[in-house]
Amino acid sequence: MSTADQQQQGEDQQREQNASRAPTQTGPEGGAPETTTTAAVVAEEEAPATTAASTSITTKTTTEQPSSDPDPPESPPLPSKHTAATPGPRAVRFHDVFSSTLKHTLDKINRANFAACYPTIAARAPGTLEFVQRQMVERLGAQCNKEFDSILENRNVVAKLNELESLVSDAARRKADIGSGPDAATTPVPPHTLPATAVQAAHLAPHLASQQSQLNAKLQNVQAHNARLFDDIRQQRAELEALLGAVEAAVADMEGASGLLDGVVDELALESRDVEMQMSGI
Incomplete structure (x- = not known):
């Protein structure tokens, strides 16, 4: 028999003794004995007994559990942050061309063209139409810039343009060296010929x-x-x-x-x- 069962049995015996010692009261008209006081005493004694039993079971369960859990595995280190290459002249020019082309395209969605597409709304609610036009232009510009940056990162455009820049500069340097060398009079033959x-x-x-x-x-x-x-x-x-x-x-x-x-x-x-x-x- 476990400790909780022995404690429960002892508390039951104590309640029975208290019930037998409780005075028997009669009703106001001498009828059957009234058991309200006995029931109240039993209820008051049963509540702490139940609480003690549950506390004993909880303590036993906690004691039986292992004292220490194995340490969880350490998480792997975070990858190093990607550092974009510094754009060269061609990459900067490419970005400028895209920005100017996008601005020229978005300028076509002006108030006059937008009002021509929705004449009724322009006549009745010009403020609302202007707000929608401005929100649409800003949304399209942000979406295009985001997509352009994603393409630049996925295709590694900046690094490739920088490599092209180095190749062109190397070719120009070689051409200058050939022009200033002893064979300057001879015209170099293009490789594709x-x-x-x-x-x-x-x-x-x-x-x-x-x-x-x-x-x-x-x-x-x-x-x-x-x-x-x-x-x-x-x-x-x-x-x-x-x-x-x-x-x-x-x-x-x-x-x-x-x-x-x-x-x-x-x-x-x-x-x-x-x-x-x-x-x-x-």
Whole structure:
């Protein structure tokens, strides 16, 4: 049994004891006993008991709830605010042309033209018609300006016009450099008048130049390697010639020695035969 049920049971027993101890009163004519006082006492005691029970249940529920909730995830940081590029001369001129054109268009919706479209209202309520005309012009102007600004932002018109401005200034600078250079007498050829082969060669020139530089580097490496090999071959040839000269000198010495021994060999042969004959005669 929970604490709230035990407390409720104790309060019920106390109410029963109070009801049994309450004095029984009789009516003014000695009829049935009157229970108004007892009912009032029971009602007064039941109200605080109900309040205490509800307070106990609320306290128990609050105690059973977890003491701490997990922290919610932090929200991501806000994106950085878009900063518009500073408009250049062409962008400013473009905006001025739009403003003047819009003003010229809205000036057509003047009072006279508006009154000609609504002659009855112009005759009976000219003030109202003038107010409507003024509100219409202001509304159209604000709407057109808002739409124009939206188009400028979505299409990135200001940045593109600034890029065009830089391209034009770069072209003018190059043209001035060509006019003041050594080739000032020659008139530059417009690119759109060149043949297809020249345009293709101009597009392929950077790639071909890089490939040519790589091939030149490889050629220089091969030529250096060939030069080292040629030096090694010359040294080996010099060594071979030196060895061949030494062999030829040794052969010449052997031939000279054999030429000197020719007469000596014959004499030694004669002497050896004489000695053999003498030994055989003995």
